Amino acid sequence: MTGAVKMFRLDLLSMQVYFKSYVVFFLYPLLFAWWEPVGMAVMAGMMLAMLGGSIFSVQEKNKLERLYGMLSISDSSLVAGRYLFLLANCLTVQLVILPLHFVVSRLIGKTPSGSELLFAMGLSYFLFWLQCSYQIPLFIKFGYTKMRIWATAPFIVIALSSVLFTYTLGDALKARGPYLEKAIYYMYINPLQPMLTLIALGTLLGAVSYLISIGAYRSTKRR
Amino acid sequence: MKIIISNSSPLPIYEQIKQQVKAAILSGELKENEPLPSLRELAKDLKISVLTTMRAYNELEQEGFVTSIQGKGYYVMPRGSQLMQEQFLREVERALEEAVKAAAMANISGEQLMEMLKLLLEVE
Amino acid sequence: MSNTLLDVRAVSKNYGSFALRDVSFSIPKGYIMGLIGPNGAGKTTLIHLILNLLRRDSGEIQVFGLDNIADDSAIKQQVGVVFDSVPYVEDWKVKDVVKAMSLFYDSWSQSRFLELAEKFHLDMGKKVKELSRGMQTKLMLACALAHEAKLLILDEPTSGMDPVARDELMDMLRQYIADGEKSVLFSTHITSDLERAADFITYIRNGQLFFTGPTDELLEGWRLLKGGRSELTNELREKIVGLREHHAGFDGLVKAKDFPAPPDGCVLDQASIEDIMLYTAKEAMPS
Numbered sequence: 001m002t003g004a005v006k007m008f009r010l011d012l013l014s015m016q017v018y019f020k021s022y023v024v025f026f027l028y029p030l031l032f033a034w035w036e037p038v039g040m041a042v043m044a045g046m047m048l049a050m051l052g053g054s055i056f057s058v059q060e061k062n063k064l065e066r067l068y069g070m071l072s073i074s075d076s077s078l079v080a081g082r083y084l085f086l087l088a089n090c091l092t093v094q095l096v097i098l099p100l101h102f103v104v105s106r107l108i109g110k111t112p113s114g115s116e117l118l119f120a121m122g123l124s125y126f127l128f129w130l131q132c133s134y135q136i137p138l139f140i141k142f143g144y145t146k147m148r149i150w151a152t153a154p155f156i157v158i159a160l161s162s163v164l165f166t167y168t169l170g171d172a173l174k175a176r177g178p179y180l181e182k183a184i185y186y187m188y189i190n191p192l193q194p195m196l197t198l199i200a201l202g203t204l205l206g207a208v209s210y211l212i213s214i215g216a217y218r219s220t221k222r223r
Numbered sequence: 224m225k226i227i228i229s230n231s232s233p234l235p236i237y238e239q240i241k242q243q244v245k246a247a248i249l250s251g252e253l254k255e256n257e258p259l260p261s262l263r264e265l266a267k268d269l270k271i272s273v274l275t276t277m278r279a280y281n282e283l284e285q286e287g288f289v290t291s292i293q294g295k296g297y298y299v300m301p302r303g304s305q306l307m308q309e310q311f312l313r314e315v316e317r318a319l320e321e322a323v324k325a326a327a328m329a330n331i332s333g334e335q336l337m338e339m340l341k342l343l344l345e346v347e
Numbered sequence: 348m349s350n351t352l353l354d355v356r357a358v359s360k361n362y363g364s365f366a367l368r369d370v371s372f373s374i375p376k377g378y379i380m381g382l383i384g385p386n387g388a389g390k391t392t393l394i395h396l397i398l399n400l401l402r403r404d405s406g407e408i409q410v411f412g413l414d415n416i417a418d419d420s421a422i423k424q425q426v427g428v429v430f431d432s433v434p435y436v437e438d439w440k441v442k443d444v445v446k447a448m449s450l451f452y453d454s455w456s457q458s459r460f461l462e463l464a465e466k467f468h469l470d471m472g473k474k475v476k477e478l479s480r481g482m483q484t485k486l487m488l489a490c491a492l493a494h495e496a497k498l499l500i501l502d503e504p505t506s507g508m509d510p511v512a513r514d515e516l517m518d519m520l521r522q523y524i525a526d527g528e529k530s531v532l533f534s535t536h537i538t539s540d541l542e543r544a545a546d547f548i549t550y551i552r553n554g555q556l557f558f559t560g561p562t563d564e565l566l567e568g569w570r571l572l573k574g575g576r577s578e579l580t581n582e583l584r585e586k587i588v589g590l591r592e593h594h595a596g597f598d599g600l601v602k603a604k605d606f607p608a609p610p611d612g613c614v615l616d617q618a619s620i621e622d623i624m625l626y627t628a629k630e631a632m633p634s
Binding site: 237263264266270271273275278 | 518
Binding site: 003006009010013014017058061062063064065066067069070071072073074221222 | 395398399400401402419420421422423424426428430432434435436437438439443446447450451452
């Protein structure tokens with residue numbers, strides 16, 4: 001077992017006490033069943049971002065840095081394990097919540113298409129990395145308590161604006177020109193390319209963030 | 224073998240150990256070539272530090288009472304060994320010096336002292 | 348591998364309002380070293396530096412002959428740590444702690460842990476936060492001993508322990524070094540634990556090394572001098588550390604080599620480790 005996997009399992013163990021409360025999140029698909037998958041993806045993305053901080057919160061509350069410091073694991077493996085854990089959180093949402101939402105939507109009579117679902121999954125993956133790439137190095141460097149407001153605030157803003165975008169600016173964009181409308185339409189009927197692009201972009205963001213995080217973790221020891 | 228450390232003794236612990244080991248050798252309780260308890264065993268049993276037992280054993284070795292064999296431990300030297308004899312001689316000399324000094328303080332003459340010594344030897 | 352298990356050389360660390368300066372000491376294998384000093388003197392910082400939880404500013408630290416930063420992972424496989432408070436998730440049960448620890452140690456022995464858990468009366472189903480301070484320390488100790496650690500580092504393990512538990516701990520430490528291959532470093536305030544058990548003492552004051560060496564050397568290097576006010580000449584004053592003057596006379600710490608015999612009218616006593624710490628704390632010592 002490599003170091004990263006060991007760290008991943010350790011994070012799992014650290015959070016398992018709190019997993020019971022995660023059940024709540026499985027209700028979200030039911031609450032938002034009347035939304036399109038894309039909307040659900042945005043919602044899920046926000047959820048994930050706010051959850052992401054909790055492992056750091058547990059770490060700070062229990063002063064687990066001493067445990068990590070005492071164990072035989074390299075800095076890069078330790079950080080990698082943390083990223084793995086957060087990614088696993090993300091994948092759980094994507095592979096469970098979004099399809100669940102899709103099914104429930106259909107049940108209540110809405111008609112989301114399979115391609116919308118695919119696109120939504122790509123989008124939520126991207127949004128996840130968009131937020132985590134930004135949050136994780138900050139949490140590592142400054143700790144959870146100091147950063148929790150800074151880490152989530154920008155995304156609440158984005159979430160609200162994207163809701164607004166959908167309802168108000170959407171029409172303004174339509175007026176802007178047929179090309180944009182065509183592009184958006186195109187995305188819906190052929191989701192594979194944008195989805196893959198989103199996945200690639202997200203992963204890239206994650207990789208860059210990982211490298212920054214290693215530096216951030218090392219700098220905490222210089223204190 | 225019996226070794227008892229007393230906290231109220233003015234003697235440092237390593238000195239107490241030395242004395243008791245020497246006494247055991249003298250009385251024959253510890254026989255020639257018999258192994259002493261290992262340094263660490265003794266430290267554990269008496270609840271003292273290893274360096275303390277080490278010091279006691281090292282000094283006993285220097286004074287000729289025991290010898291150490293690499294990898295095996297410490298063994299009692301034969302009583303006739305020269306170093307041991309020298310040690311004992313020195314102790315006897317010291318004790319006699321004390322007696323002479325005490326006699327001088329009490330105004331006891333040399334002859335009286337000799338008499339006392341003869342009497343004591345007869346008792347032995 | 349040489350005989351030195353831990354080698355700290357000229358280590359310095361600037362830490363805000365506090366600094367550790369040029370500290371050096373080493374522990375050969377098979378011995379117990381006590382780390383003493385007043386609160387805030389740098390004992391915990393030193394331990395964190397050895398464990399690479401903090402980065403040193405200068406100097407070298409070698410554990411098992413390896414650099415503690417470059418070979419961090421290899422070293423940690425063989426080091427057992429007992430902190431002054433549990434580094435675990437407080438909601439974990441003892442069995443969760445075991446799961447976490449055993450993940451990272453190649454030489455983890457579950458049977459050895461269970462043996463120790465039974466000896467310590469550790470309940471596998473109890474949560475960490477439900478354990479008493481003494482039991483928490485025992486949990487850390489059981490974890491530290493369950494993998495083949497050659498160096499055991501303890502930071503104030505006995506504070507909060509009753510005398511029986513302390514005695515048991517000291518016995519365990521003696522047992523631990525009995526094969527002559529492993530060593531212990533432990534920092535403590537309770538100097539009486541050290542007088543009989545510690546082979547070596549390192550005394551840190553104000554971030555600087557005051558003494559390091561065999562316990563006997565420390566104890567034989569100092570004496571307590573007590574006398575009446577009239578015996579306190581200026582010459583004497585200069586030689587006394589932590590001088591205390593009161594109605595019935597004076598007392599203070601002196602170097603044993605300065606005083607092979609007590610001056611007239613005075614008394615020379617053995618100084619305990621605690622005495623040495625108390626009197627040297629009262630004064631800024633010339634370095």
